[in-house]
Amino acid sequence: MSESHPTRPSMSDLANSLGLGVATVSRALSGATGVSEKTRQRVRQAADDLGYVVSPEASRLAGGLTRRIAVVTPHLSRWFFSEMLDGIEAELRQAGYDVLLYHVPDGASRHQFFRDLPARRKVDAVVAVAFPIDDDEARRLELLGVHIVAAGGQTASYPFVCIDDGTASRQAVDHLLLLGHRRIAMIEAFDPDSPQWHVRVGRSQGYYAALEEAGIPIDEKMVLSVPWSGEAGAEAMAKLLSLPRPPTAVFAHSDEVALGAIRTLRRAGLRIPQDMSVVGIDDHPLAALTDLTTIHQSVREQGAQAGRMVLDLLAQRSTATAVTTPTHLIPRGSTARPRETPSAPGHTGQM
Amino acid sequence: MSESHPTRPSMSDLANSLGLGVATVSRALSGATGVSEKTRQRVRQAADDLGYVVSPEASRLAGGLTRRIAVVTPHLSRWFFSEMLDGIEAELRQAGYDVLLYHVPDGASRHQFFRDLPARRKVDAVVAVAFPIDDDEARRLELLGVHIVAAGGQTASYPFVCIDDGTASRQAVDHLLLLGHRRIAMIEAFDPDSPQWHVRVGRSQGYYAALEEAGIPIDEKMVLSVPWSGEAGAEAMAKLLSLPRPPTAVFAHSDEVALGAIRTLRRAGLRIPQDMSVVGIDDHPLAALTDLTTIHQSVREQGAQAGRMVLDLLAQRSTATAVTTPTHLIPRGSTARPRETPSAPGHTGQM
DNA sequence: CTCCGGATCGGAAACGCTTCCTAAAATACT
């Protein structure tokens, strides 16, 4: 007999070959109650032997789940996002779910996504990677029984997993403080495509808190807010350098931004860390290569966590509604004690 | 009436509201023939008004397509792959298809993918990003009516889109030649996870061809073959430097590898490009930042092309079975004339 | 020994669509 005809066996084929009814087989396979354990085993065995798998379409049509989960992300090629995607995908696929990928670079496409998805029930749940969902949108999905989990960004209304931004930035700033820095600048980063998701509030707060606790007055000129990119970081650094009294250290909201800042410093002929200390957040692969001191966060792990949360939700299992993964300082060569503790203020000063 | 009940209208609802039969509505919506244009418009209009969309499950179950396409990739967070994914996703989603993402980092998971996918007909087509598919696997999919397209890597048996590796590397090596280099090393890169997908043969051939044409004898010690990573590039460079007569220029198969090589050079205190010219392939974002001369390829565009090819295939439209996108030299600061043109041949040279 | 409740199992009705086939209508040709 030629093995070539790809005719998938159907559930009734399976049922017949076992002398059972399809109803029983369905129950056996789906783990539902109402089948004796012996029968269930027999069915499972036979299914394996025949290489039978339920048709997801038919299953869904008849009221089951799709076993598909959407991952929605505003960026595809940025380290943080692809790393997160990696973690999520691995966890989900291992559990037998398929991952639908939706790239929503801008508000328009995001909007469209949330408009279209509910109509056609394509997925059982959605994981939103580091971007905000309107409470309204969330509610509509919830209503349809579509679960939501946020990965890499905190939101009020549904389960999320992310780092504690406040702690992370405190770790960064405290490190600088411990080294003896007093004039510490901050380059805040925000995603220009998600205007509603402001500056990482937590990260800024950590900075303010750390300085305050150290008894250092805040100098607003030391705080710059820029789009999330190396380019912007470079420009911000230039501004900081042209300050009457530039900082001795810079805390950037992200490694990408920090790296940009470093480029400006190099171009300006300043040495790192002798003339200026720089610290970022993320532990981006480039940080290791460029010897950048940073705060490590395990993005993969966050993704995996988010995956697990979705799985819990779908299994009706209870799950944590908020997970924060730990961060820690990775001291490298971009930070050091300040050159000299400036003790003569009031020398320079007008623009 | 409360608008809140998420009860999707069905096709027969639509049909009734129009006084038509479901068969007609189905034909109208699917673009099939056998409906007058007037009716089709009427149906489309009504569908829009009701916010009706066909149930993908039911449609698929009844013999239609899934309107889902799998993208299979061995890497998620590498620039080339995520860029490609971006291009593919954009093109496909715009055409109304959903993208299933499958990360197959190693042979095992790749194998599993091809074992599982055919069973449950989850997708209409698959796009393989830069990795080889067994002819056997390909045939099985083909048999099931699942189309295949390869993005970023050439293969014999099915449509593909990629750059012309030979041309790209000739552009790189010719540039070096033109600058006057004669001792040009090559660092070949291969993906250790895809052993069967050897060294990018084309890129190596371009090198050999260029040298041969320039009348330069091949020195096998000048050719190193390493895994595709910066780390490996760095080590390879170290080996090249410890050669009795090191090269004056290095051609790396990729920017990542080139960047690794540059790190070694810096560490060794050599200046670029004065002491050593380096050229890569890809035009990775880092290349611009680090002023690396390279060969540009538009990965996004390749992804988009691959997407279009899939669409053509699915629409029964004829499509090119092989597309190569152009590449070109981006001269930057990592290449220059060799320090001195060695003019005393026959001095070194046994072996 | 009979009756009853719970555990198992099978029948059959959806689920929402596509498509084959036939009927009716519209158009063409003599």
Next chain:
DNA sequence: AGTATTTTAGGAAGCGTTTCCGATCCGGAG
């Protein structure tokens, strides 16, 4: 005008599950 075609529309049969509900079969209580 009448008949032969071609269009256009509708009926109905699946597609492969899940699930409600009724039928069986079991052991144990009365």
